[in-house]
Amino acid sequence: MEHQSYIISPETGWLLLAVLGVLWIVLGMYWGRKAKNMEGFMVAGRNVGLAFGAATAMATWVTSNTTMLAPQFALQLGIWGMIAYSTASFGLFLFAPLAKRIRRLMPFGFTSGDFIRLRYGRSTWFLFLVISIFYGFTWLVSMGMAGGILMNAIAGIPYELGMTVILLVCVVYTLFGGLYAVIGTDYIQSLIILVGIVIVGIGVLTQVNIDTIYTNVVNEKPMLMNALMPAAIMAIFNNMLFGLGEVFHSNVWWSRAFAMREEVGKKAYILSGFFWFPVPIAAGFIALTSSSLGINITSPDMVGPLVSAHVLGKAGAVIVFAVFFCSLASSIDSLLAATSDLITEDIYRKMINPRAGENLLRKVSGGIIIGLGLLSWAVCMPRIGTLATVLFFAGPMVGSTIWPIITGLFWKKANAKGALLGMLLGSSLGLIAYFQLGWYTASLIGAAVSMVTVLICTYFFPEDFEWKGLNEAHASVDKESMKVKSKV
Amino acid sequence: MQKTKTIMPGTKHRIDSNASIYGIILLLILICQVSPVIAAEVEFSLDSDQTTSSSGYIKLEWRSEIDTEEFELQQSTNKDFSDAKLIYFGPDKASFISGLENGVYYYRVRAQNGDWSETLQVTVEHQSMKLAYTLFALGFVVFALTTFVVIRGAQSTGKVKL
Numbered sequence: 257m258e259h260q261s262y263i264i265s266p267e268t269g270w271l272l273l274a275v276l277g278v279l280w281i282v283l284g285m286y287w288g289r290k291a292k293n294m295e296g297f298m299v300a301g302r303n304v305g306l307a308f309g310a311a312t313a314m315a316t317w318v319t320s321n322t323t324m325l326a327p328q329f330a331l332q333l334g335i336w337g338m339i340a341y342s343t344a345s346f347g348l349f350l351f352a353p354l355a356k357r358i359r360r361l362m363p364f365g366f367t368s369g370d371f372i373r374l375r376y377g378r379s380t381w382f383l384f385l386v387i388s389i390f391y392g393f394t395w396l397v398s399m400g401m402a403g404g405i406l407m408n409a410i411a412g413i414p415y416e417l418g419m420t421v422i423l424l425v426c427v428v429y430t431l432f433g434g435l436y437a438v439i440g441t442d443y444i445q446s447l448i449i450l451v452g453i454v455i456v457g458i459g460v461l462t463q464v465n466i467d468t469i470y471t472n473v474v475n476e477k478p479m480l481m482n483a484l485m486p487a488a489i490m491a492i493f494n495n496m497l498f499g500l501g502e503v504f505h506s507n508v509w510w511s512r513a514f515a516m517r518e519e520v521g522k523k524a525y526i527l528s529g530f531f532w533f534p535v536p537i538a539a540g541f542i543a544l545t546s547s548s549l550g551i552n553i554t555s556p557d558m559v560g561p562l563v564s565a566h567v568l569g570k571a572g573a574v575i576v577f578a579v580f581f582c583s584l585a586s587s588i589d590s591l592l593a594a595t596s597d598l599i600t601e602d603i604y605r606k607m608i609n610p611r612a613g614e615n616l617l618r619k620v621s622g623g624i625i626i627g628l629g630l631l632s633w634a635v636c637m638p639r640i641g642t643l644a645t646v647l648f649f650a651g652p653m654v655g656s657t658i659w660p661i662i663t664g665l666f667w668k669k670a671n672a673k674g675a676l677l678g679m680l681l682g683s684s685l686g687l688i689a690y691f692q693l694g695w696y697t698a699s700l701i702g703a704a705v706s707m708v709t710v711l712i713c714t715y716f717f718p719e720d721f722e723w724k725g726l727n728e729a730h731a732s733v734d735k736e737s738m739k740v741k742s743k744v
Numbered sequence: 745m746q747k748t749k750t751i752m753p754g755t756k757h758r759i760d761s762n763a764s765i766y767g768i769i770l771l772l773i774l775i776c777q778v779s780p781v782i783a784a785e786v787e788f789s790l791d792s793d794q795t796t797s798s799s800g801y802i803k804l805e806w807r808s809e810i811d812t813e814e815f816e817l818q819q820s821t822n823k824d825f826s827d828a829k830l831i832y833f834g835p836d837k838a839s840f841i842s843g844l845e846n847g848v849y850y851y852r853v854r855a856q857n858g859d860w861s862e863t864l865q866v867t868v869e870h871q872s873m874k875l876a877y878t879l880f881a882l883g884f885v886v887f888a889l890t891t892f893v894v895i896r897g898a899q900s901t902g903k904v905k906l
Binding site for chain 2: 331332333334346350353354356357473476477478479480481482484485486487489490492493494496497500552553554555556559658659662663665666667693694696697700703704707
């Protein structure tokens, strides 16, 4: 055990864990009552409004990777690292027009995999599924790990137990309520996150003098204030493109685009981007205070929770605990739901059993949620690295999907050859950069290689795609409602 | 520690047989009490005593046989620790250090009142600025073109009937 100083007692930690766990399960089951069919379970009846839409996008994007990784960025890469993390909000801003386009082109779509299959064919679809499921899984694992690390650092709850409880709670309510439960709980969680971060921010600012922080960092960690820190300069666009790739390709965001009402998606994503933008800056700033507060950081991903809890004391640690629990739960549930949809729809229904009825699909979906939870739990058990190393390993693959997605949505000439080669070459060369140059270059290289490949293939092998080919009917969609919606 | 002086070898006090037995017992007790401190060798967990960092940060971890004592971690830019700086004092067995400029840094750790560990040499050599600027420019181009395609695409397809 590296860290021995806990902020609240394990008893208080367990009590908080129990209260929050029961609360989310009850609320998830309450909202999940609406999920009477697959349309409700997977895309919340395609009727989500602006408030819930913006809240779910914001809460899902405020993950452990924001509350724990943004401070880690600041501690490792300084001022630029802090700003670099906040650029991930461009993922939400730029997805806003995509969400509108997606909803328009695919009124009955269910997953991002549906789009790739219909737009580029099966070969590209297979590769995309590998990338998307791998990414979703690494995200899930990084958050399961974050839950265990957090509860251990704040309350001394053993890593294995804390991680198990948070995964279990999220599996239970996602299992019962699907996307309805996810979006509903996200709404409450986003409120708790925002209020909690404001309280932590005020707490830090009232207890620490800005001049003291600045002097301390300049003296003790001079490179963190250096605007010409090479790794930080490289990380700026790397992180921005990683964020773009994450949002553009992941079914977490596509399922929300399908779930929101047609006129809502664009506004909801822009609003969520504005709400999200200051969060990593606030979270990153507190990391820079760790040295002047005399807090020893044993693991860089714990700097945020440790400083917050230290500044606010035991009572404040309860708020911090709740905020971090919410940020973790709001993302784990989304990932469980979206990845399960991807596997149910794209692998089970499309490849294994095309005639599966609604009841069977629902059972399969539930089984996949449980299976994902168990698999994540098994991988989380041995703590394999910091959050950054786990998550950014998927960076080059994620970055390589940006251009196949955007050109596929807007350019008739975009073709399968470009998409397939773009993802393949981008992922491969990006992974080489990950090992040769560092994790802070991998997404950038992946995205750049993919972009060049897509542009060359579009120029030399132009396609003339018919957009109507994306409007695919689904077996579980009520035929009458399809006709009505098509007329509208 | 004061008591150990009375039974150290080389004492000129006369010792009778009972006293010698008591002395041996006392010596054994003291050895048992003192030995954990002597045996509590602290070592860095890294495989080598030399390591490099291209980003100015490093996580130092150390091993010790005793969990309850406090550790002292020092940093210096001289091998002889003539300008030693206390980096950490407390019960943790790791410390994350960041924001280091190019240069060679030396670290040593010890349990309270114990012996210093072997010195760990960390060489910080940041990535080249040329590479950083190249990747920054590349990233800017990719981001700018991506933004252009999305905004232009949304404008041109927004009003087109499917």
